[in-house]
Amino acid sequence: MTRYKNTDSVTQISDKYFQMRDEIRQLVVGNDELIEMIVIAVLSEGHILIEGVPGTAKTTLAKTSAILLGCEFHRFQSSVDSQPADIIGIQFWNADRNIFELKKGPIFTNILLVDEINRLPPKTQSAFIEALSETQATIDGTEYPLPHPFFTIATQNPMEFEGTFPLIEAQKDRFMFSVNATQLSAEDEFEIIRRERDGMLNWKTFAKNMSPLFTREGILNDVKYVKQIHAGEEILSYIRDIIMATREHADIALGSSSRGSIALIRGSRAKAALENRDYVIPDDVKAVTLQALQHRIILRREAEISGTNATAVIRQILDSVEVP
Secondary structure, three states: OOOOOOHHHHHHHHHHHHHHHHHHHOOOOOOHHHHHHHHHHHHHOOOEEEEEOOOOOHHHHHHHHHHHOOOOEEEEEOOOOOOHHHHHEEEEEEOOOOEEEEEEOOOOOOEEEEEOHHHOOHHHHHHHHHHHHHOEEEEOOEEEEOOOOOEEEEEEOOOOOOOOOOOOHHHHOOOOEEEEEOOOOHHHHHHHHHHHHOOOOOHHHHHHOOOOOOOHHHHHHHHHHHHOOEOOHHHHHHHHHHHHHHHHOOOEEEOOOHHHHHHHHHHHHHHHHHOOOOEOOHHHHHHHHHHHHOOOOEEOHHHHHOOOOHHHHHHHHHHHOOOO
């Protein structure tokens, strides 16, 4: 592939991202990493799984991002009795027209927020995962393509166990990135309290004053630009070495799949674009490695018992793999 030359387009992507981040910061406090990963995932044609406790502004952030991205937004609240039809839709008989018609579910949108995905029963999870993998939904044996762009944010609460069906590893692997949403620092918590006192956290008022920075058509063009950002052979070798290290590490029972490699190259290209560069550097790869791999590895039981976690192991790998 020839090196990407349209620097003006990369600059526009970077400028719009920083404008979007600054706009969201006016309402949402302390989620800069998640804001960045949302834009990287959109530009990489991937999806995000957010694991964290309730009340960390996930829904507000998703709705705000949808407006600024100029995209249609739907939210689906998972429950233990949710059926596949609730999320993908059904065929129903229209007696007046004497035909079957399609009633589309909330999955037919550009940005979909699935709250507490681990509350979905396995059958419904499978229907949802098909959409992530193949950008389509199957209803009564007929395949229906989903809108483009199609981007999903799914959340799960690790502190709740009753009435939940944790995602199996093969389903987690369909998410390009996984992000841990943590509670705010004392300083950020104080800022939340101050903004509430001053009436600065009214979503409806804030939403009225927002204008899209992107368009659906523009996002599709930006995705094409990002795919052409230069990644040299040394970068590809670096990604390979990181992936292979996950398969050889003493604390890891099962290393990353090849989807991890794809997530790293796509994500690092998008990260380069956000940094206003038309080429990938090792720091771009490092910036997305934790989010791309932490849900793709399984630790050995002995490592878990000793208190080791995926985050620590991946950081060890980044410290040990030679940087080109």
